Amino acid sequence: MTALLDLSDISKRYDANTGVLNGLNLTVSAGESVGIVGASGCGKSTLLNIVGTLDRPDSGSVVFDGIDVLKLGAMPLASFRNDRIGFVFQLHHLLPQCTVLENVLVPTLVKKVDEKERALQLLERVGLQDRLSHRPGQLSGGERQRVAVVRALINRPDLLLADEPTGALNRAGADELMELLLELNRAENLTLIMVTHSMRLAERLDRVLTVENGKLR
Numbered sequence: 395m396t397a398l399l400d401l402s403d404i405s406k407r408y409d410a411n412t413g414v415l416n417g418l419n420l421t422v423s424a425g426e427s428v429g430i431v432g433a434s435g436c437g438k439s440t441l442l443n444i445v446g447t448l449d450r451p452d453s454g455s456v457v458f459d460g461i462d463v464l465k466l467g468a469m470p471l472a473s474f475r476n477d478r479i480g481f482v483f484q485l486h487h488l489l490p491q492c493t494v495l496e497n498v499l500v501p502t503l504v505k506k507v508d509e510k511e512r513a514l515q516l517l518e519r520v521g522l523q524d525r526l527s528h529r530p531g532q533l534s535g536g537e538r539q540r541v542a543v544v545r546a547l548i549n550r551p552d553l554l555l556a557d558e559p560t561g562a563l564n565r566a567g568a569d570e571l572m573e574l575l576l577e578l579n580r581a582e583n584l585t586l587i588m589v590t591h592s593m594r595l596a597e598r599l600d601r602v603l604t605v606e607n608g609k610l611r
């Protein structure tokens with residue numbers, strides 16, 4: 395398999411005394427699903443934000459599908475990220491005043507392409523075809539996270555990054571969201587990197603890595 399993602403010798407510190415990541419390496423193949431676990435505060439979100447190009451390491455390299463992303467300027471980086479990476483966070487970050495359908499179309503607005511058909515298909519796939527005109531406040535937590543997943547997928551990313559996506563859900567909701575992510579990973583060859591503190595959920599992925607002392611093991 396070809397590597398979709400290759401992080402090499404990544405270090406990151408936020409202030410002078412504490413290094414969060416320290417010489418971390420990570421290679422992920424296209425289509426793989428990877429779970430990232432580790433103690434609270436160990437640097438899981440920091441790692442995911444660096445993978446997602448939302449944050450920069452102090453040193454090291456991030457190569458995505460042959461592209462050295464740390465060398466991209468702000469505008470090319472923003473469009474690279476919008477095209478190729480989808481994000482799901484613990485909190486859905488949906489726009490409260492917009493409908494479900496409007497929310498999932500937000501990432502398409504800068505591209506000026508009409509993806510309404512794709513949005514409807516994806517929303518049907520996650521069982522939300524009857525919720526198109528609802529606002530986020532009218533949905534359950536699990537439904538809101540499914541909307542966030544559809545929004546993350548609308549631009550056909552190669553990589554889906556999920557940072558504790560089930561953290562605000564009950565067990566049934568968490569299991570349901572996990573099934574959806576696994577199904578998308580398998581059916582669409584969507585590479586998935588998921589941070590979770592649930593070993594039970596992480597073990598359903600191809601590989602589980604632990605952040606410890608600023609490295610993965």
Ligand SMILES: Nc1ncnc2c1ncn2[C@@H]1O[C@H](COP(=O)(O)OP(=O)(O)O)[C@@H](O)[C@H]1O
Binds near residue numbers: 408409435437439441
């Ligand atoms: N923006 C920031 N400024 C300063 N310190 C930060 C910042 N973000 C995270 N940290 C610190 O870096 C460490 C790792 O944080 P984080 O990556 O969020 O851990 P995790 O997601 O594993 O809980 C923690 O000690 C946290 O307090």
Ligand SMILES: [Mg+2]
Binds near residue numbers: 438439440557
């Ligand atoms: Mg975190």
